[in-house]
Amino acid sequence: MRTIKLLGLLLMLLPISIFAQSTVSGTVVDNSGMPIPGVNIAVKNTNKGTTTDFDGNYSIVLENGETLSFSYVGFRTKNIVFNGKNTSIEVSMVEDAEALSEVVVVGYGNQTVKSISGSVASVTEKDFNKGNIVTSESLIQGRVPGLSVTKGGGPGSGSEIRIRGGSSFNANNSPLIVLDGLPLDNSVADGTRSILSTINPNDIESFSVLKDASAAAIYGIRASNGVIIINTKKGRGELSVSLDVQQNITTIDNTVDVLSAGQFRTLIAENFPGRLGELGSANTNWQNEIYRDAKSSDINLSARGALFGKIPSRLSLNRSDQQGLRQTSKFDRTTASLSLNPRLFDDHLKVGLNANYSNEDNRFADGVEGNAITFDPTQPVRSPGSPYGGFFEFLDNDGSAASNVPRNPVSQLLQTRNISNADRLFGNLNLDYKFHFLPELRLVTNLGYDRTDSGGSLTRPGTSALGVNAEQGEFIGNESRYEQTRTNTSADSYFIYENDFNDFGLKLTAGYSYQKFESERFTTNEILDPNAQEPRTTVADDVVLIGYFGRANFSFQDKYFVNASIRRDGVSKFSPENRFEYFPSVSGAWILTEEDFLEDSNLINSLKVRAGWGQLGQQEVPSTSDYLRRYQTGLSNQQYNFGNTIVPFQPLYTNPDIRWEILTEINLGVDFELFNNRLSGSVDVFERTADDLLSNVPVPDGANFSNQGFQNIGEFVSKGIEVNLDYNVIRRDDLNWNVNYNFTAIDREITNLAFGQDIFVGGITGGTGNTIQVQREGAWPNSFFTYAQLYDQAGQPIEGAYADLNGDGTVDDRDRYVSGNGQADVLMGFQSNFTYKNFDFNFNLRASFGNDIYNNVNSSRAQLGNLNLVSPNNLPVQVLETGFARTPDVILSDFFVEDASFLRMDNITLGYTLRGFNRESTSLRFWMGLQNAFVITDYSGVDPELNISGIDNTIYPRGRTYLLGVNYNF
Structure with missing residues (x-):
C-alpha cells in the first residue's frame, strides 16, 4: 500500500518538474541583422550548451532563472536571464574589435x-x-x-x-x-x-x-x-564591399656625395696634369641620371558575406604597379584570393578553404650605383656616332670598348632587359571536426599547397658594351632564359581534447606533421656564346621534414597556467644517425590580479607573470650533403680504374657528424594593465644559447679531401630585455589618442669556437681577398676587425699610420682589433594614432642605437690614386678631407667604421572619413601620407639602415614617397 502511495506522489510531481522546464529558441544576429552561425551558447553553472546553425538559429531547454551566455570571436559576450515566460529570445550581438x-x-x-x-x-x-x-x-x-x-x-x-x-x-x-x-x-x-x-x-x-x-x-x-x-581575413556577417585605391610618387632622397665635374678637373690638374686631355666638356651627375621619380598605384577590391546566404565567404582582387627609383626597374602584381568557411553537421565540422593566386611581373635593374659613383663626370651620357647605341663609352685605340674601366651606367640600365614572370598558387584546406559522441575532442587536419612557376630572360643588344666579345671584336649581345618550378606541400593532423573539471582546465594536443619541398630548374645559359654550356635541367634534392608533436595546457581556477610541449623532428638533410631530435619546452603563468590581495585594486587591473624554457633546432643549414661520400670529375692526374675504364675523378669534403644547431632559451615576462586599462604593456627578459653552430672552417692538411668545410664548432649567447607600452592618452566619444612605445636592448657574445680560433668573414671591395669582419670569442658575431687609425694634431687621419696595439714594435695583422659591429644594441618604435570626429592622424617612428657601418664606398673609392686608373675614376668628396693617396691597407682602418645610429620617421598619414551618407555602414575615407619622411643620423653614407651585415658597398636607396588614397566601404 505504501509503494502505491509513493508512486502516486511521484506521478503528481512529474508534471510539475516538466512544466518547470521550457524549450527556448531564437536567432542570433550581428548589429546589421545578419545571422551568425556557430555562436557558442552556454548555460552558466551547468554543463548544458549548444551552438547556432547556418541561419543563426538555436534551441535549448532551460529552467526558470538560468542564464544564457552567447559568445563568438570578434563580438562582445552577451548574458540573458531566462524569466520562465519568454520562450523566444532574439539576440543581437555587438562587434568588439578588442575581442x-x-x-x-x-x-x-x-x-x-x-x-x-x-x-x-x-x-x-x-x-x-x-x-x-x-x-x-x-x-x-x-x-x-x-x-x-x-x-x-x-x-x-x-x-x-x-x-x-x-x-x-x-x-x-x-x-x-x-x-x-x-x-x-x-x-x-x-x-x-x-x-x-x-x-x-x-x-x-x-x-x-x-x-x-x-x-x-x-x-x-x-x-x-x-x-x-x-x-x-575570412568572410562573415552581412555582405560588405571595400574598395581601396592609392597613388604614390617616390623621389630620390639621398645619394653618395661625389666630386662635381669642376672639382674633378681641379684634382686631375693638381695630381695628374698629363691626363687633362682625356677629360670631356660635360658636367654630368651620373647618380641623377640613373634615378627617376617612380610612380606607383595600388587597387584593392574585396567583398565578404554569406555565399548562398549560408557559407561565410570572402573574395579579394588586387593590382599593384610599382616603379623603382632605378631607371627601368618595376614590380607589377595581380592577386586573387577566395576564402570559404562553412560549418557542417550541426557545427561539428568547421571547414576553412583558402585559395590564392598571384602573378608577379618584374623588370630587374642592375646595381649600377658603383659605376655611377666612379664614372668620369666630365663625360656625357650620350655620344653621337657611338657604336654602342649612341651611348658614351671609353674606347681602345681600335674603337672597341676598353676593358678594366667602368661601363656607362645609364647605358647598362637602358640596354639590359632582365624580366621575369611568376605564377604562384597557394592555399590550404582546414578541417576541424568535433566528435559527436565526445564534443570535447576535435580532430584537425590541415593540408597546404604552394607552387610557383617562374621564368625569365636577360637580353642585351649587340650594341651594348657589356655584350661585346672582346677577343673577336664583334658585337654579340647577350641572351639567356631560365624556368623554375617549386612546390611546397604540407599535411598536419592532430587531436585536441579540451575540458574543464571544476577548477581545473585541460587542453591536450597531439599530432603529426609532414612537409616536402621540390624544385626543378631549366636554363639555356648564354645562347649567343658558342663556348657556353648546353641548356640543362637541374632537379634539386627533395627536402622532407616530418615531426611528431604534443602539447598540454593546464589551468587551475583560471589564474594558474602551465603549458608544455615536445616535438620529435627529422629532416633528410642529415645522416640517419643525426636525423631525428627532440625539442621540448615548458612554461607557466600566474595571474596575480585573480588573487584576493589584488582582486579589488583600482590601480592594477591586470597583472600576469610568465616564465618559460625551451629548445629549438635549425635545419636550414648551408650544406645539405656533406654527410655523404661524394665525388666530382677530377684532373688528368686524378684517375681511378673501373674495370677497363679509366675515370678522372676526385672525392669531395665529407663530414658524417654534421648535426643540428640547437637553441636553448629562458624567458621571463610580465604583462599588465593599469589605471582603468588606460596603460597596458609587457616586459620580457631572455637568455638564449645557440650551440653546435655550423661554420665553414679550415681543416688540417690530410685530414679530409678539402682544406676547409662545414663543422659544428661554435656557440654564442644572446641576452636582452623587451618592453612594450600602450597608453590611451585620451578616450572620449569624438576624441581619441593612443600611443605605443616598444624598446629592445640586446647583447650577443660568442662564447666558444673550436680551438679558440678566429674565423674571418665579411668580404669587401678594394684589394684582393680582404675581409673586414671576424667571429671571435668574447665578441659579437660578425664584428668589424680593423687597425686603429692614428691622427695628426689637427685631428686628421694619417694615411697608413696605425696603432701598435700589442706593443711588439711592428704593425701587422696581430694589431687588428674588434672595432664595432653592424647590429644594434637598442631598437625602439613609437606609434601615435589620433582621431577627432571624422579626422585621423597617425605616424610611426623607429630608432636604432649602437649599430655601426663599415663605409666600403669611401674606403675603396675615396683615394686620389683612383684618378690615375685606366680611366680616371670619380671620387667621394671625403678624399678632400683625408687626402688619402692609395695605401693598400687603408681599407682596413677603423676610420671607415662609422656610428650608424638613427631616428627614422617611417610614415605620416592624415585622413578624413565621411560616414552613413548612403546607409549606416557606408564610409568614404580620403587620406594623404608621407613615407620615409626624414632620417636623423651621423652616418655619412646614403642610408644608415643597411642589410644585417653592416657593410655599405652601395645599396638600392629608399626614396621619399608621397601618397594619396581613398577607401570606400559599403
Whole structure:
C-alpha cells in the first residue's frame, strides 16, 4: 500500500518538474541583422550548451532563472536571464574589435591572451602600419619589441627579418613564416622579389609573433629564429564591399656625395696634369641620371558575406604597379584570393578553404650605383656616332670598348632587359571536426599547397658594351632564359581534447606533421656564346621534414597556467644517425590580479607573470650533403680504374657528424594593465644559447679531401630585455589618442669556437681577398676587425699610420682589433594614432642605437690614386678631407667604421572619413601620407639602415614617397 502511495506522489510531481522546464529558441544576429552561425551558447553553472546553425538559429531547454551566455570571436559576450515566460529570445550581438585580440593563434591551435605563458606578440589589422605597404612584413615594421624588419629599396623587394637578432653564423637567420597553417619556404623563387612579395597585404587580418623557445618549440626544427604566423581575413556577417585605391610618387632622397665635374678637373690638374686631355666638356651627375621619380598605384577590391546566404565567404582582387627609383626597374602584381568557411553537421565540422593566386611581373635593374659613383663626370651620357647605341663609352685605340674601366651606367640600365614572370598558387584546406559522441575532442587536419612557376630572360643588344666579345671584336649581345618550378606541400593532423573539471582546465594536443619541398630548374645559359654550356635541367634534392608533436595546457581556477610541449623532428638533410631530435619546452603563468590581495585594486587591473624554457633546432643549414661520400670529375692526374675504364675523378669534403644547431632559451615576462586599462604593456627578459653552430672552417692538411668545410664548432649567447607600452592618452566619444612605445636592448657574445680560433668573414671591395669582419670569442658575431687609425694634431687621419696595439714594435695583422659591429644594441618604435570626429592622424617612428657601418664606398673609392686608373675614376668628396693617396691597407682602418645610429620617421598619414551618407555602414575615407619622411643620423653614407651585415658597398636607396588614397566601404 505504501509503494502505491509513493508512486502516486511521484506521478503528481512529474508534471510539475516538466512544466518547470521550457524549450527556448531564437536567432542570433550581428548589429546589421545578419545571422551568425556557430555562436557558442552556454548555460552558466551547468554543463548544458549548444551552438547556432547556418541561419543563426538555436534551441535549448532551460529552467526558470538560468542564464544564457552567447559568445563568438570578434563580438562582445552577451548574458540573458531566462524569466520562465519568454520562450523566444532574439539576440543581437555587438562587434568588439578588442575581442579579436583576445584569441591568439600560437601554432596548431590557439590560446586566449589570458592563458599564454610564452613570449607572444599579436598585431591585428587596427594596429597595422599605414602608407605604401607593398609587402606584408611592412605592416608590423617597428610594432613588435624584439622584431626588426629591414626593408630593401627596390620595388616589391623583400626584407631582412630578425627576431631577437637571429641564432646562427651561417645558416638562415630568418624566422619561419606560417600562412594560414602552411609553413613557407624561406628561400626566394627565381624571378620573384621575396617570399612575401606575391601576398596581398590587404588580405591579412593579424600577425602572431612567437619570440621565445617555449612559444615556438611546437614548430621544432624550423623555429630557432622564431615564428611569424600570418592569418588572412575570412568572410562573415552581412555582405560588405571595400574598395581601396592609392597613388604614390617616390623621389630620390639621398645619394653618395661625389666630386662635381669642376672639382674633378681641379684634382686631375693638381695630381695628374698629363691626363687633362682625356677629360670631356660635360658636367654630368651620373647618380641623377640613373634615378627617376617612380610612380606607383595600388587597387584593392574585396567583398565578404554569406555565399548562398549560408557559407561565410570572402573574395579579394588586387593590382599593384610599382616603379623603382632605378631607371627601368618595376614590380607589377595581380592577386586573387577566395576564402570559404562553412560549418557542417550541426557545427561539428568547421571547414576553412583558402585559395590564392598571384602573378608577379618584374623588370630587374642592375646595381649600377658603383659605376655611377666612379664614372668620369666630365663625360656625357650620350655620344653621337657611338657604336654602342649612341651611348658614351671609353674606347681602345681600335674603337672597341676598353676593358678594366667602368661601363656607362645609364647605358647598362637602358640596354639590359632582365624580366621575369611568376605564377604562384597557394592555399590550404582546414578541417576541424568535433566528435559527436565526445564534443570535447576535435580532430584537425590541415593540408597546404604552394607552387610557383617562374621564368625569365636577360637580353642585351649587340650594341651594348657589356655584350661585346672582346677577343673577336664583334658585337654579340647577350641572351639567356631560365624556368623554375617549386612546390611546397604540407599535411598536419592532430587531436585536441579540451575540458574543464571544476577548477581545473585541460587542453591536450597531439599530432603529426609532414612537409616536402621540390624544385626543378631549366636554363639555356648564354645562347649567343658558342663556348657556353648546353641548356640543362637541374632537379634539386627533395627536402622532407616530418615531426611528431604534443602539447598540454593546464589551468587551475583560471589564474594558474602551465603549458608544455615536445616535438620529435627529422629532416633528410642529415645522416640517419643525426636525423631525428627532440625539442621540448615548458612554461607557466600566474595571474596575480585573480588573487584576493589584488582582486579589488583600482590601480592594477591586470597583472600576469610568465616564465618559460625551451629548445629549438635549425635545419636550414648551408650544406645539405656533406654527410655523404661524394665525388666530382677530377684532373688528368686524378684517375681511378673501373674495370677497363679509366675515370678522372676526385672525392669531395665529407663530414658524417654534421648535426643540428640547437637553441636553448629562458624567458621571463610580465604583462599588465593599469589605471582603468588606460596603460597596458609587457616586459620580457631572455637568455638564449645557440650551440653546435655550423661554420665553414679550415681543416688540417690530410685530414679530409678539402682544406676547409662545414663543422659544428661554435656557440654564442644572446641576452636582452623587451618592453612594450600602450597608453590611451585620451578616450572620449569624438576624441581619441593612443600611443605605443616598444624598446629592445640586446647583447650577443660568442662564447666558444673550436680551438679558440678566429674565423674571418665579411668580404669587401678594394684589394684582393680582404675581409673586414671576424667571429671571435668574447665578441659579437660578425664584428668589424680593423687597425686603429692614428691622427695628426689637427685631428686628421694619417694615411697608413696605425696603432701598435700589442706593443711588439711592428704593425701587422696581430694589431687588428674588434672595432664595432653592424647590429644594434637598442631598437625602439613609437606609434601615435589620433582621431577627432571624422579626422585621423597617425605616424610611426623607429630608432636604432649602437649599430655601426663599415663605409666600403669611401674606403675603396675615396683615394686620389683612383684618378690615375685606366680611366680616371670619380671620387667621394671625403678624399678632400683625408687626402688619402692609395695605401693598400687603408681599407682596413677603423676610420671607415662609422656610428650608424638613427631616428627614422617611417610614415605620416592624415585622413578624413565621411560616414552613413548612403546607409549606416557606408564610409568614404580620403587620406594623404608621407613615407620615409626624414632620417636623423651621423652616418655619412646614403642610408644608415643597411642589410644585417653592416657593410655599405652601395645599396638600392629608399626614396621619399608621397601618397594619396581613398577607401570606400559599403
